[in-house]
Amino acid sequence: MEANGSQKTGLGQRRQQQILRAAENEFEQYGFNGARMQRIADRAGVPKSNVHYYFANKSELYDAVLVNVVALWDQALAPIDPDSNPTEVLLEYVRLKVEFTHRYPAATRIFALELLHGGDKMSKRLNRRTCQWTHERAAEIQRWIDRKQILPLNPYHLIFMIWASTQHYAQSETQVRAIYRKRSLTARDHQQWAQSLQVMVLRICGLENPD
Amino acid sequence: MEANGSQKTGLGQRRQQQILRAAENEFEQYGFNGARMQRIADRAGVPKSNVHYYFANKSELYDAVLVNVVALWDQALAPIDPDSNPTEVLLEYVRLKVEFTHRYPAATRIFALELLHGGDKMSKRLNRRTCQWTHERAAEIQRWIDRKQILPLNPYHLIFMIWASTQHYAQSETQVRAIYRKRSLTARDHQQWAQSLQVMVLRICGLENPD
DNA sequence: CGTAATCCTGACTTTTTAGTCAATTTATAA
């Protein structure tokens, strides 16, 4: 009768995933407090009690969604070859970050919502990883500055600027759409945004070669 | 008995403001759905029924809060002398925007929350004003480019980058604090952020004079 | 004063929503 990790059939697993996806959309759109168990059930096409069969309560369901979100973020932090030169690293990172935002808008928005609400429910683990990643990256940037490979600047501020900007199309999509008078933002819109951001970052670092 | 705009005494007006401020904090912290009328009453130090005396229901109270937020935003959009040169305009705008974010964190976060939720409740009026302002500013930037006063770039993207970055300290305060290992962000933190952003924007536009 | 308008409030009702449970169906595997 219990559900906690004791699914035997693949069918149960699939149903659980189906509910999880429905929940992700609901939480993205309404946030934790605005989300309704009934609507999540409706989205998943199952009765509400079936949702409770797999997830004891709303918090547990939200936590399960956050696990996915956090896993995605971990992945987004992962790469970047330390042997590359500053230009390559920066271009690649901006491109990846914009692509991520475009590909996982739900995860991006849920993350943003969590931060706005103080990130209490966000796992401590992610926080530690993010901080560590940031300090390492900042140190790397500082090394570039020391070696005169890029213009001097506050490394943390460069990282913040990239984060803030890359997420902008997801976080403020409404505003951007209103200004462009568009119903939705296409892959092309995101590509152009990525390109502009790349140019900006290179100019900030004095890396643009004007040919 | 009715309250709608029929206050005679200044005392009633003051009480209404007091409730409005309490509501602003509550909505900032919990969002519309997470906000509780009881907690708003507690914050304001009055019984719940007194809140209902001034605001018929939660939505009406939220709308009243949004009116203030929108008014602040209007104000933030207002200035900028068209006769100034690009450098002056950009420096001043970045400084103003960061200062605004620091001075009115509640308004900034409520606005961000609204955008994340699609901005349905945000007045159409603000939207039109914002769009108009943006198009005017973009045209102005385009003129600078045409006259070779600044390097070529997508004017809208420059505006988005400034918006996204200037708001970052309010929207992702949790993350920034975690990285800096600080309990709160001071005026000094914001000043330094403003300065960094100013340098970045100037470099993006090719306006930095390295003396 | 007096009285009328405004303001205030505790106790209440209503609505919404999360969460439970017993009964039933469906799948699994000996």
Place this chain on the structure above:
DNA sequence: TTATAAATTGACTAAAAAGTCAGGATTACG
């Protein structure tokens, strides 16, 4: 085939929150 576990579900309960209201207190003002 049949015993057992897993999955499903409608009808229910409990809790939380919004919202109402009658009557009391306070204030403005002639």
